[in-house]
Amino acid sequence: MNEQQLHDKLRATGLGGIGELESSARDPFVVVEASVLLEVMAFLRDDSETAMEMLHNVTAVQRETGFDVVYHLCSYSRHHSLTLKVIVAQPEGEAGDWEPAVPSVASVYPSANWHEREQWDLLGVRFNDHPDFRRIILPEEWIGHPLRKDYVYPSTFGEIPLELDAIPLYERDENDPPKPSEPRPAGTPLTQPPSEYSTRPDAGGRAPAPEKKGES
C-alpha cells in the first residue's frame, strides 16, 4: 500500500483528528491529534492490511511555534511505511521551560519505551502514562534538556565543575612547568581578532561566501 491508501484506510476508521496527508513532503506524513494517537497506532498495528509491526523511530523536533513529535512506522510483512506527526503548539505566554505532553505509545509499541525516554531526556517532551518515565542518557538529577534551542550549558553539575578549563588535563609538576611556546617576534597590532574564527557562529549563519583576502 502506498501512503495515500494508508491514509484513506485511516480515514475510513472514523476516528476524528486525522489530518490530511502531506504528500508533497519527501516522506509523506499524516498529522494526528494527540487524543487519538493511541487508537491510530493500535489500528495501524492490528489491521491485517496495514500491519505496521514496528515503530521504527520516535523523534521530537523543536520549532519556533512548538514541538512536533514524529513517529516512523513500518510494516515488515507488507513493505510499506508511514510517518505520523503530533504537533503540540506552544501556548501563548509560556516560558522557555514549557514541557509539551503527548500520550506515550509504549503500551502499543514497547519499542517506544527507550525512544520516548530519550526524547524526554534531551528535549523535555512529556509522555503521559509511560511505564518507566526516567531520564535515559543524562543523570537523573540533571537540570534542563540539552537539545532545546535555548539551552544554556551549565557551569556545574552538583559540585562537579563542567567548564573545560576547570578540569586540568593532568596534574602539573610545580618544578617542571610546561614548555613555553616557541618565542615569536612581536609584530604589529592585530588587525583581526583571532576570536572571529575560533568561535562558532550560530546555526544557519555560518560561513559566508569565501572572500579572497590575500589579493586585496
Next chain:
Amino acid sequence: MEALEMYTVDDRSDVYTEELKLNLGPQHPSTHGVLRVELSMDGEIITASRCDIGYLHRCAEKIGENVTYLQYTPYTDRMDYLASMNNNLAWSLTVEKLLGVEAPERAQWLRMICAELNRIASHLIAFGTYGIDIGANTPFFYAFRERESIMALLERPSGARMLYNYIQPGGLRRDVDENWVTDVLAFCDDFEKRWAEYNTLLSNNRIFIGRTANIGVIPQDVVYACGATGPVMRGSGIKWDLRRDVPYLKPYEEVDFDVPVGEGTHGTLGDCWDRYWVRMREMMESIRIIRQGCAALPGGEVMEKVMKKMYKTPLTPEAGEAYMRCENPRGELGFYVVAEGGTSPIRCRARAPSFCNLSLLDSLLPGTMIADAVAIIGSLDIVLGEVDR
C-alpha cells in the same frame, strides 16, 4: 555489604536467602564499552536486570544542529565506530534525499563495495569479541588478521583506518586506485578459506554450542515489539533485509545475494547461536556481493561536479525533512533530518540500531546465569558509541 538489605524467602525451603546486587559494568571486560547493567542475583542466577546507558554520550545530535551537513559526516563515523563506512553512507543518503540529488553510478557501486567490506570487518569484530566473551581468545586474533586486510584496503582510498569519512553527500571523497579492485578480489578468495577455519575452531565447537544454544531466545513478536533489527531480527527467523527489500542503493537491486536467517540449528529458534550464525553467513553473502560489484564496476566520476563546491560553500537544502534507513551491520540505522533553510539542520536524529537492540536486554536476562548474561550481551553485538551517541 550494604546492598544485602533485601531478604527474600526461597520457595523451596524455609531458608532465608539474600538477593545480591551486582553491577555489571561500566568498567567490565564484557560489556563491550561502558554499559552498566544492574543485576539482582540469586546465586549465579539473575532475577532482575536494569540497563543503564549514557556513559559515552557525546552530544552527537546537538553537534549535528551546529555544523554544516558536510561537516557532520566525520561525526557519523564516531557513532558506530566499527562500521563507519555504513554510517557515512546512511548520512550521505539522507542529505542526498534532502537535496534531491543522486550520486554517480560508479560512486554507487563503490559505496556498495566499501559498505560490504566494512560490514565484514564489523562482523569479524563481533565474531572475535564473541569468542572472547565465551572464553576463546584465539579466534579474536584470527578475526583481527582478516580485519587488518580490510582496513588496509579501505585505508587506500579513504586515508584512514577506522573513521573513514569517505562516503560523502554527492558521491565519494576520491576514486580508488587502479589495483584496488584486484586486491579486493584477492582478499575475497583468501577470506573464504579463513571463514571455514573460524567455523572449525569456534562455530562448531561443542563447548561453544553448549554455551550459546538455547540461551537468550528472542521470539519473533518480541523482535517486532522491541524494534530489534539486523542480525538480531534475522536470528529469530524473520527474513528481512533493507538491502533486498527496500534497496537504498541501485546496485543492491542488481546483485544477487541471500538473506541468511536463523534456523534453530542447535536448539530454539532465535537463540544466541542463531544470531551468531546469521552474522557468520552474512559475511559470506557480503563476499558474494563484493565479487559481483567488482565485476560490474562501471567507470566515470565518483562525485558530481556540482557537488564538489560544497567543500567551499556549505550545502543549503530547502526547508523540509527526510528519513532514511540503511542496513548497517548491527541493524537499521535511520537518520531523520529536519531542515529549515540555512546551512545546518534544526534537528538531526539518529535512530541507532544498537540502541533499539539493547532495549531487549532487560527482558532477556532474568532467569539466566551470569555467564549467559555475557553471552547474550555479546550476541546482541552492541556498540556503545552508537547507543549513547
Next chain:
Amino acid sequence: MGSVREYFSNIANGLGSTAKGMAITLRHFTSEPIITVQYPKESLPIPPTYRGMHILEQEKCIDCHLCAKACPVDCIEIESVKHGRVLEWKKFSIDYKKCIFCEFCIPPCPVDCIHMTTEFALATDNADGMVEDMLTWTGLRPEDQAKLEGKASPKKPAAPAPAGGGEGDARSRVAAMLAKRKKEEG
C-alpha cells in the same frame, strides 16, 4: 534410548570438535607465518592518501581562512598582518587536541597549500605541545622587510626561522617528510 545416544554423541562431538580445533591451532603454531610487526623497528606501509598531520606550504598561503572555516572542530587558528600584498605571519596553528583528521581543510584551499602527511605519531607527555605551529618562519621575509621599509615606517626586524625541536619533535619530522617528498618529486 534417545538420551543414551545423545550422551555418547555429546562425548564424540566434544572430543571430535576439540581435536579439530586443536589441529587448526597447531597448524598456526607450526606453519603459519607471524603477521604482526615489531612496531618501532618496522612498520606497515602507509598509503600516500593517509590523513596524518598537516603540512603548510607557507609561501603559497594567501591567508584566506577557508581551511579554518571548513574545519568542523575549529582547530585551525590563523593570525597575520597584511601590508598590501605582503603578508606578515604571526600564527598558523592547528590544535591536535581537537583535530579529527577529517581532511575537510584540504579541498577548499584555492592555492593548494595545506596538505596532510602520513605522520601519525602524536603521542606526547605534554598536552600543551599538541598545538602545532605550522609556520616555518614568522614575521616578514627580509626582502619584504626591505621593500616595506622603503615606502613605509620601519617595522620590527624580521625573524629568523625558529629553531626546530629535537628529533622527536613531530613538526620537524613532518618538515623532513615534506622535504623528502619534494626531493622525490624532483
Next chain:
Amino acid sequence: METLIDFFTGTLGLGPTLALSLAYATAIGSLLGFITVYAMFAIWMERKVAAHIQQRFGPMEVGGWHGWAQSPADALKLMFKEDIIPSGANKVLFWIAPAIVFCGVLAGFIAIPFAAGVQIVDIDLGVFFIIAIASIEVIGVIMAGWSSNSKYSLFGAVREAAQVVSYELPSATALLAPILVVGSFKLGDFNTYQAEHGWIIFSNPFMWIALLVYFIASLAGCKRAPFDLPEAESELVSGFHTEYSGMRFSFFGLEEFVSMLLVSAITCTLFLGGYTLPFNFLDVANLAAPFHLLGVAVLIVKIFAVIFVQMWLRWTLPRMRVDQVMTMGYKYLLPWALFAVAGTAVWHVWMEG
C-alpha cells in the same frame, strides 16, 4: 635424601640431627629454586605458545633473544608494586590467602620422585598425599575471595570451591587405575614398576580412558581453560584475585603454573613412565651415581610435553559454564573413571589369571 644425609654425616662429620635439618633445608631450597625458575620459564612459554598460535611474536624486547627475560622483569616489577588492600577487606585473611594457596601446591612436591633417589620423602600413601595436600589451595582461594569484600571475588571463590571439590572425585578415581596395576600408593614404586614392565599407559586399553579423565580433571583442578571459571576474565573480571595487586597477585599467577607442574608430574609418573625412557632402552634409574640424575631431565621433558598440551588446549577452547562444568564432572568424567578402574581390574584378573 639418604645420599644427602650421608654426605652431611659422613663427609662433613656433623651430628645426625643437624645433618637431617641441613639435608632437608638443602633439598627444599633446591626444590624452591627449581620451581621459581620453572614458573618463570612456564609463564614465558605460555606467552610464547599463545603468541605463536595467534601468529604473533609475544614478548620480544626484554633480555634480547625472544624476550627471555620478560618473566624475571615482570616479577621484579610486581615485587615493587604497591600492595593495595581494599577498604572493608579482612586484612588478616587477605594477607595470608596467597601464602596458603602457594603452600598447598608446594607441599605436594615433597613426594614427587624426580629421579632415582631424587625425592624428599617417599610417602607410603604418596599419591593420595599429593591429592589431599594440593586441595588446601581451595581454602586459600575461598579466603582470598571472601576477604576481598568484592562480589566478583566472592563469585570466583565459590565457583572454585564447587569446581575443585567436584573434580577431586574423578581425578582421584582415575588415579586408582594405575594404582591397581602397580599395587602401591608409593610414587617411587611406580617408577620401578615402569622400568621393569614398560609404561603403565600401555598396560591395558582402559588406561587411556583413565589418562584422559585424569588429564581433564586435572585441568579443572588447576583452573586451566576450559575450566577457568574461578577467574573467568570475561565474566568475573578476574575472579577471586580481582582485588589483589603486586606480589600477592603474582603468587596466584605462580600458583597456577606450579599446580600445572604438579599435575603434569603426577600424570608423567603414574601413566607416562616417570623418569624412565620408553621401552627402558637406557636404564636411567640404575646408572652410575651422578648419571642417574639424567632421570630429572627425562621427567622434565615429559612434564613440559604435558604442559604444552595444557597450554595448547587453553588457546583453543572456549570456557564452559558453571553448570556445564558440574555436568561434565559428575555425568561424564566420574562414570568413565569408574569404568576405567573396573576395566583395569577385570583386564588384569583376566590376563594374569
